[in-house]
Amino acid sequence: MSVPHESNAEIPGKPRRTRIQKRNRQIILDAALDVFSTHGFRGATLDQIAAKAGLSKPNLLYYFDSKEAIHRALLTRLLDTWLDPLRALDPNGTPEAEIIAYMRRKLDLSRDYPRESRLFANEILQGAPRIEDFIRHDLRALVEEKAQVLTGWMDRGCIARVDPHHLIFSIWALTQHYADFAAQIGMIRGDAQDPTEGADLFLTQLYAKLLTP
Amino acid sequence: MSVPHESNAEIPGKPRRTRIQKRNRQIILDAALDVFSTHGFRGATLDQIAAKAGLSKPNLLYYFDSKEAIHRALLTRLLDTWLDPLRALDPNGTPEAEIIAYMRRKLDLSRDYPRESRLFANEILQGAPRIEDFIRHDLRALVEEKAQVLTGWMDRGCIARVDPHHLIFSIWALTQHYADFAAQIGMIRGDAQDPTEGADLFLTQLYAKLLTP
């Protein structure tokens, strides 16, 4: 599971990018991810991003048209893979194992890409103004599709009957919490250790018990 | 369960406030809660708060010394009651019922005071710079104390053995999700209905199954 880098594909009307251009764009996006994921869009400043990237502010704007363009690039890259873990839930797999595997994929994302999770969380907290279409169409359709799958499994008695929407929400809540509230967890359990330490075992127990008919 | 208004108690060195002063301070705090909870501290502006409060910007600063003073007043008021639900977990009560009652108190907060939850979430996302002391001392001590209680219940076989910290985190994650991600839930299930609709039943099922030895 990985968040993809920019594609090499040449887009008609857009100039091919040199190696140094692509490298600098990556450096900027990485710095911007740090800043946007902690302060949100409006709270982030180009000064902070430029400082973290080790570039001058005008140089940032040589690579991206505007502050919003940087943010949009990050969101686009994120949303491109955000649905993958749920999409991979296989209707023909073993019900309980499929759900636990989905939970585990989401938990892996929280462990390996916490900044992306916080970028998403910030966007939702602000009312999701820039990703409303994505949520209302792509995400909503996928949730409905998979809720149907879950309901089918419940009808066949493979797993316990619970509200399928809340079941999906619970996986989002429980896994993303370890990325979004990592600061709090660190301050309570010690900043040194991985915030997801022990989470896999706990969540596996939880869903095994919940789903057993 | 309610978030308290400002006390009437006269503080030495601080002037007694008139009725109109207290009323305007409340109007400002209410408007500021809207703005800070959606945009975070840095993303919020006095212009937005003033517009929502129906007051001029200088008038805001007549009632509060600075933007930070408004934010601090909101956080202070919030933290004053933030620990209450967990504090009320009774070591002498019925274990499973106590834990489910705690979950329910937190869920009630998400339903009745979602803005306060989002204010807290924004603060944690930003690394908790203004409430670090509160988390490292007050919250941490309370979590340790109640984790001991939970462990005692597990030792006596009253509830299933799971990691007590993750058990507490799971309640935070599952309940606060309905406030913090309300925008997403609304876009998926329909904006009209209460985001916590059905959550009580689902979460009660979940913890009943998880905690049964």
Next chain:
DNA sequence: GTCTATACTCTGATAGAC
């Protein structure tokens, strides 16, 4: 491609009339 200098807007905060 990268920088310095700068234009222009927004934002927090103050002065002072009423």
Next chain:
DNA sequence: GTCTATCAGAGTATAGAC
């Protein structure tokens, strides 16, 4: 207590030298 006017600084973005 509330307003208009305004300041100083920060913020995004651009111009233009190199």
